[in-house]
Amino acid sequence: MTETARGAAASSARSWDPVVLWSKPESERAGTPLLVLFHGYMANEEDLMGLTDHLPADFTVAAVRAPRPVGPGFSWFPLAREPDYSMQHVVDSVSDVVAWLDSVKDQHTGVSILGFSQGMAVATTLLRHRPTDFTCVVGLSGFAVPAEDHAFFRDDEAARNPTPFFWGRDQEDQVITPEMIEFSHAWLTTHTTLTKILYSNMFHSINLQELTHVREYLTMTVLGRR
Incomplete structure (x- = not known):
């Protein structure tokens, strides 16, 4: 079921009407924990919905x-290697996500977020802007993006209130650069309660073993069950 949700705050000069794919009809959402999925570069909202069954x-x-819009899909902001990349593009994109989240979160018992590839950069930036908002x-x-001393990133507060964080990857992933992995690892180990698992022969993707671990992690961390 696809719905369009109003995103940008009324005071914002930007206008963003995100297309959102929901796993439950609106009548069944109240009182449930919310998990928001952020897809990777040149993908779309359908890319990760197959995870729902797991x-x-x-x-x-x-x-x-x-x-x-980019290529066959969409991106959250330009890649760092692209000439139009800027920290302001990152901040603008994530600010709009924050406004949309604020419009839907109150009916849920809590909000958790999951990002793949560039979507992980969105998830970590959300956490760094709202360090106490996410289960x-x-x-x-x-990866996570360098903050470049932008005031949007409240990293000191994140370090004081570390959020549980699951990070899964393959060391043979050739898409995310070693420099970004090094920065991400340093930030996650000092600002979150980190669970890191490495997978073999997964490369830049998601496999069933990782999905099993994600399911177990969400079950224990959010639902309090084993």
């Missing part, structure tokens, strides 16, 4: 489409 049924899952964060084959 996640705890207790969750309402919402997959959000990124705002920028847990899951990052798959992705």
